[in-house]
Amino acid sequence: MNIANETKEFDVLVIGSGPGGYTAAKRAAEAGLRVAVAERERIGGVCTNVGCIPSKVLISEAHRFEIGGRSNLDFAEVQAFKDAVVQKQSGGVGFLLKNKYTETFRGEARLISDHEAIIDQGGTSTRIRFEHCILATGSRPIELPAFPFGGRILSSTEALGLQQVPESLIVIGGGYIGIELGQTFAKFGSKVTILEGGDQILPGFEAELTRPVAKKLQENQVDIFTGAIAERVEQQPDRVTVHFKENGNPRQATAQYVLVTVGRRPNTDGNLGLDRAGVKLAERGLIPVDEQGRTNVPHIFAIGDIVAGPALAHKAYYEAKVAVEALTHHHAKVDYRALPLVVFSDPEVASVGWSETDARARGTEVVTGRASYAINGRALALRAAEGFVKIVAEKETERIIGAQIVGAEASNLIAELALAIEMSATLEDIALTIHAHPTLGEIVMEAAEAAIAKRRK
Known part of the structure; x- marks a missing residue:
């Protein structure tokens, strides 16, 4: 029996305050919609609190420790710094959600129909009536039956x-x-x-x-x-x-x-109530959506880790923007051609678009260009001469369709190539762009030049 202490009405209910959820709430509020955000754990979701942000703090601190000669490690100080960064980021998300159009509810939301939800807030509950709902409930680590979490x-x-x-x-x-x-x-x-x-x-x-x-x-x-x-x-x-x-x-x-x-496993089980709202599930607990993020119930959207594709924060950001554009009656649809994949390893790895193998498997004739970190002045100055940039382009048009990088700052360098794919840029567009010297960005330019030279022989 669903008994609520009060009932409130909103244009949009966002369930989850991770990267997808808080981006959706912010964009909907900016459009003048009344938004309710439900978060059962910590504001900012997994990414901010126990994922992207804290892991990158530890990665950066480990790198500093290594280049500093591996002496005088104060791991308690490292963890304190990590916690401070997380708190600042979570507070920043909370600040984004504090405006006259958004109300945040700290509790677990469960759908009770396709236009209503109950948010349980530890002893009290609120019934929410909504016109649209955006599901952004994220994911959790997969637990192997033979290796249950706990102890060691x-x-x-x-x-x-x-x-x-x-x-x-x-x-x-x-x-x-x-x-x-x-x-x-x-x-x-x-x-x-x-x-x-x-x-x-x-x-x-x-x-x-x-x-x-x-x-x-x-x-x-x-x-x-x-x-x-x-x-x-x-x-x-x-x-x-x-x-x-x-x-x-x-x-x-x-x-x-x-x-x-x-x-990671999508958070679509438990008490979310998808069945009561009529939302269908696919294999592995994912929610099928169309190119605007709509579920089979047209006014209910799903974004982020609970839909098909890699579980990436920046994918969730992007899908949130598309969903809000769609529910505000603007034409928008997802296009993942320029979705970058990044590993914050040492050296870093980044990829966007098609690889050479992907392109050839699709029957596309390509030309590639590759440039090494080994002779780049900035890379040598950073003592990071290991790695390369590879660009993949259609042979006939020289339009860039993919790129791969392994090396220092690959996570930052890939943005230029993602933009190139997004705007259908050619090899010449990159090669003729003046890149500051000495920078790692010059390696991207040199890879484009190498492809041009190969193509025009």
Whole structure:
């Protein structure tokens, strides 16, 4: 029985205050709509509190520690700094949501019909009537049946909150989360072992991009096992042993903790009430949506980790903007051609658009250009000469359709190439753009020039 202490009416109900949720709320409020935001945990969602932001703080601090000669680590100070950054970011999100058009409810929202929801706020509840709803409930780490979280078995959330650097750590999963956190703790001094089920770390990226990362991990004394399937675990008071098979051969590894990073599960189960609103679910708990983010119930939208595609904060930002444009009767639809993928490893890895392999598989004749960090003045000055930029363009038109980078500041450099794809720029557009000297951006220009030279031979 749904009994509420009061009933309120809004134009838009946003469930979740992570990157997608708070962006949707902000944009809807800017359009003059009355917006309710429901958040059951912390303002800012996983990304701000236990994901993107705190992990990047630890990554940056580990890098500083490494280049500083690995001396005088005060991990308590590192964690205090991380917490301060998180608090500032969360406070900033809260500030964005404080305006005359937005009301934030701290509690769990559950849909009771396609136009109503109840928000339980710990002893009290509010009934919300809405014209539109944007579901932005995010995701959580996948828990393996044989490796339940607890004790010395950690998810990324617990790993980010460790108060001491582990003496040793086994990471199950060599995707971007496992590599980022594994390498971070290795730099802080942990003995790290990574178990990856595929034939390379960072599956989904071309092998030439992952090789410099694997090389650096080896320099960090990280043991990497590919073709490794974790089967069972034995927990002791002070250690944990993982039994796994490496290409079918039984192996085991022992460490102080195990970190499981095998993906994320969408938060569409539990008490959300999708069935009562008539919203359909697809496989793996994802919500099918159209190109505007609409579910099968046209005035209910879904964005971020609960819809198909990579679980990325910037994808959620983008989908939020499209959804709000759609519900305010503007023509908008998603276009993921220029969606960048970034790994904050050392060196960093970034990709946008099609790879050369993707393009050829689609029957597109391409020309590629590649330029190295090794002779770039800025890279040499930074002692970061490992890496390259590769640009993929249609051979006939020279229009840029993809790019891959491995090297320092790849996460920042990829933006120029994402813009190039978004605006259908050509190789010449990049090559004729004056890039400041000495900068890493010159490597992008040189890659475009290399492609032009190859194309016009």
